Amino acid sequence: MDFNDTPQEAEYRAKARAWLEDNAAEYREPPETAWKLDEFIQRSKAWQAKKFAAGYTGITWPKAFGGQGLGPMQSIIYGQEESRFHAPSGLYSIGLGMCIPTVFTHGSAEIAERYVPKALVGDEVWCQLFSEPSAGSDLAGIRTRAVQDGDEWVIDGQKVWTSFAHASDYGIVVTRTDPSVPKHKGLTMFIVDMKAPGVEVRGIKQMSGGSDFNEVFFTGVRVKDTHRLGDVGNGWKVALTTLMHERLAVGGKPRHAPGYETLMKLARGVEAPVGGPAIEAGDVRQRIAQSYINDQGIKLTQMRALSALSRGQMPGPEQSISKVVVAKTMQEMASFALDLAGGDGFVTGADGDPELAKLQGSYLGAAGLRIAGGTDEILRNIIAERVLGLPGDLRPDKDKPFNAAA
Numbered sequence: 001m002d003f004n005d006t007p008q009e010a011e012y013r014a015k016a017r018a019w020l021e022d023n024a025a026e027y028r029e030p031p032e033t034a035w036k037l038d039e040f041i042q043r044s045k046a047w048q049a050k051k052f053a054a055g056y057t058g059i060t061w062p063k064a065f066g067g068q069g070l071g072p073m074q075s076i077i078y079g080q081e082e083s084r085f086h087a088p089s090g091l092y093s094i095g096l097g098m099c100i101p102t103v104f105t106h107g108s109a110e111i112a113e114r115y116v117p118k119a120l121v122g123d124e125v126w127c128q129l130f131s132e133p134s135a136g137s138d139l140a141g142i143r144t145r146a147v148q149d150g151d152e153w154v155i156d157g158q159k160v161w162t163s164f165a166h167a168s169d170y171g172i173v174v175t176r177t178d179p180s181v182p183k184h185k186g187l188t189m190f191i192v193d194m195k196a197p198g199v200e201v202r203g204i205k206q207m208s209g210g211s212d213f214n215e216v217f218f219t220g221v222r223v224k225d226t227h228r229l230g231d232v233g234n235g236w237k238v239a240l241t242t243l244m245h246e247r248l249a250v251g252g253k254p255r256h257a258p259g260y261e262t263l264m265k266l267a268r269g270v271e272a273p274v275g276g277p278a279i280e281a282g283d284v285r286q287r288i289a290q291s292y293i294n295d296q297g298i299k300l301t302q303m304r305a306l307s308a309l310s311r312g313q314m315p316g317p318e319q320s321i322s323k324v325v326v327a328k329t330m331q332e333m334a335s336f337a338l339d340l341a342g343g344d345g346f347v348t349g350a351d352g353d354p355e356l357a358k359l360q361g362s363y364l365g366a367a368g369l370r371i372a373g374g375t376d377e378i379l380r381n382i383i384a385e386r387v388l389g390l391p392g393d394l395r396p397d398k399d400k401p402f403n404a405a406a
């Protein structure tokens with residue numbers, strides 16, 4: 001296994017690094033206080049437009065759709081280089097990472113022409129409307145329905161946990177169009193205008209104080225048939241395109257997650273209960289060593305995924321392993337760091353220690369990471385079935401008509 005860049009990859013990395021040095025200087029350090037939503041949106045749009053002009057958006061997309069026509073390695077290299085900065089890219093991660101590739105894969109040429117360029121330059125923001133109150137891990141169990149009325153469809157139902165719905169112009173929505181067939185067969189996907197009459201977005205307050213996701217209610221929302229993605233009843237296959245693109249994001253530990261370096265710094269500055277610097281206490285040293293081992297394991301597992309990509313293969317189940325370990329490690333390390341910090345780790349106002357505020361943010365965000373994009377239990381099921389070859393999960397409703405199984 002050779003973890004070094006090929007000469008072409010090294011050249012691409014050097015070019016991207018130089019561009020970022022020149023253009024992302026203002027994002028070298030994290031903001032002192034978190035941006036308010038308006039400022040975040042305005043900064044995100046400006047940053048996206050800048051990247052678009054320089055050719056660092058849609059890196060793997062076909063040129064016909066405004067992309068760069070390059071491979072996943074270039075996309076990952078750019079992502080690695082950008083992650084050295086604190087530029088505001090998150091607003092587009094779902095839209096450009098998952099929604100728009102689904103739109104140009106399953107929408108008509110007219111639809112792609114209308115929506116793709118505006119998303120790529122950052123003018124229009126997209127969200128993914130999949131989860132419902134009773135359908136998250138079991139996505140095919142959704143109940144939001146769409147009924148055809150001439151050349152339009154009428155959507156009624158509710159979605160939940162929709163990240164950035166409050167900042168989005170459009171979304172891709174999974175609906176049930178035929179409840180009389182098994183649950184995977186009666187689904188259809190549409191593009192929905194988030195400002196259309198009948199769409200109501202209600203923010204969910206998170207324990208971190210933020211409000212990144214929402215409940216979305218649909219009441220008689222009309223969508224033109226031209227905005228259907230794929231065939232009627234083929235929505236499961238279309239949704240899999242979206243989820244496949246999620247797999248391509250060979251994400252590592254979130255940038256703000258505490259690692260062994262954070263713990264060492266903290267442990268040098270605080271006192272152990274028995275006196276003396278905490279770094280000298282055996283149990284503290286052991287936890288820090290464990291954090292180092294986890295970090296290295298995560299890094300090497302991601303290298304394995306990158307090696308597969310560079311050979312033209314899709315990453316395999318190592319992605320599920322990484323996700324489980326990253327989320328669990330982040331939660332454990334943040335919790336340990338806050339224990340070390342004692343009462344100082346409880347930061348409520350803007351005048352608290354920014355480093356400790358970041359640790360608190362990691363701690364409060366880690367629980368969500370263990371759920372988003374596949375819960376620990378679901379990923380463990382995948383590892384059990386696809387890596388270890390254990391018998392599959394019981395799926396008694398798989399072949400029954402949806403309205404008979406419910």
Ligand SMILES: Cc1cc2nc3c(=O)[nH]c(=O)nc-3n(C[C@H](O)[C@H](O)[C@H](O)COP(=O)(O)OP(=O)(O)OC[C@H]3O[C@@H](n4cnc5c(N)ncnc54)[C@H](O)[C@@H]3O)c2cc1C
Pocket residue numbers: 094127128129130131132133134135136137138160161162163164213368369371372373374375376377378381393
């Ligand atoms: C930060 C964040 C952002 C999100 N953003 C979006 C978004 O933009 N768009 C969107 O559509 N959704 C989004 N989601 C929703 C997310 O996809 C779901 O929360 C997730 O799929 C889990 O579904 P659920 O919450 O319905 O839990 P459930 O599926 O009801 O699971 C509840 C518990 O039961 C366990 N469980 C369920 N089935 C099994 C099984 N077969 N075997 C073992 N255990 C099982 C689960 O692991 C979990 O612990 C987001 C979630 C988070 C946390």
